Structure formats: structure tokens, C-alpha cells
Amino acid sequence: MSDAQTLSTRTHLGHLLNPGDLVMAFDIRNCNVNNTVFDEMKPEDIPDVIIVKKVYDRARRLAHRKWKLKRLVVDGNIVGNGTESVADEFQRFMEDVEEDPALREKINIYKDEERINQAVDSDDEAIPDAPTLAEMLDDLNFEDSEMQDVAAESSQEEPMEKA
Numbered sequence: 329m330s331d332a333q334t335l336s337t338r339t340h341l342g343h344l345l346n347p348g349d350l351v352m353a354f355d356i357r358n359c360n361v362n363n364t365v366f367d368e369m370k371p372e373d374i375p376d377v378i379i380v381k382k383v384y385d386r387a388r389r390l391a392h393r394k395w396k397l398k399r400l401v402v403d404g405n406i407v408g409n410g411t412e413s414v415a416d417e418f419q420r421f422m423e424d425v426e427e428d429p430a431l432r433e434k435i436n437i438y439k440d441e442e443r444i445n446q447a448v449d450s451d452d453e454a455i456p457d458a459p460t461l462a463e464m465l466d467d468l469n470f471e472d473s474e475m476q477d478v479a480a481e482s483s484q485e486e487p488m489e490k491a
Contacts, residue, residue: 335376344382353377396440
């Protein structure tokens with residue numbers, strides 16, 4: 329016999345959910361609520377859980393991600409990239425950027441040319457709406473040839489001697 333329980337709830341996320349999907353939810357059956365309105369509700373009107381968010385498979389999501397974010401580099405090292413918890417937090421941030429179009433408007437998102445050229449074959453419905461190519465910026469490289477020429481000339485000049 330299975331340990332699975334059937335729970336009842338209503339949600340505004342129904343258009344995103346399919347049978348077998350994973351979700352994050354508040355377990356109302358086992359929580360301690362101190363609210364007079366909640367206490368006055370009939371037990372049959374109280375849902376077992378309140379669904380908050382659909383959870384997507386990280387591996388599949390990462391394979392479909394065709395964009396990247398720039399990070400601050402100091403002395404050849406990425407700032408704040410020392411621990412696994414920081415890396416996990418950065419991945420969660422990228423997932424939030426992927427899911428929230430309002431957040432994407434405020435962030436520069438760059439095309440990841442390596443991943444754009446890779447072919448990924450699986451169902452795209454399981455992945456949230458990712459940034460479109462129109463939202464992404466090309467990775468800009470500014471090379472000022474005049475500055476390079478001036479730097480080369482100044483290194484070839486001989487230093488002046490003191491009299």
C-alpha cells in the first residue's frame with residue numbers, strides 16, 4: 329500500500345499544472361493559525377494546502393537556458409563564487425529571472441552563444457517562459473585599436489635621462 333495522500337485545494341495556478349507536477353505549498357492541516365477569521369471558517373471550506381509555486385526540474389531547465397548573466401570579476405576570480413551555497417543562490421536567482429518578466433526588464437541578459445547552437449530535444453511546456461532572443465543582448469567586446477596603438481608606441485619609447 330502507498331503512503332500517498334489525496335489533498336484538496338483550489339488554485340489560480342491550474343493553467344500551469346499537470347498531473348505529476350511538483351509544487352511548493354503551505355500545509356494548512358498541520359499549521360498553527362491564530363486568526364479569528366480563520367477560526368470562524370467551516371472546516372470543509374478550509375483547503376488542505378495552499379499552492380504557492382510550481383517547481384521545475386533544474387537539470388532540464390539548465391539545459392534549455394540559452395542566456396547568461398555577467399558577474400563581477402576581480403583579479404581573475406568571480407566575486408562571491410567561493411561556496412556551494414552562493415552558487416545555489418545564484419541558480420535560484422537565475423530561475424527567478426527566468427520566471428518573472430518584470431524582473432527581466434531590469435537586468436541585462438546576454439545570449440549564450442554556446443547553448444544557442446546546441447540542439448535540445450524535449451518538451452518545452454515543462455519549462456517556464458524563458459527570455460526571448462529579442463530580450464537578450466549580444467555580448468559586447470569593445471576593442472579600441474587606437475588605444476592599443478598608443479600603448480604599444482609608449483612602451484617602445486626610451487625613457488628620458490636626467491641631466
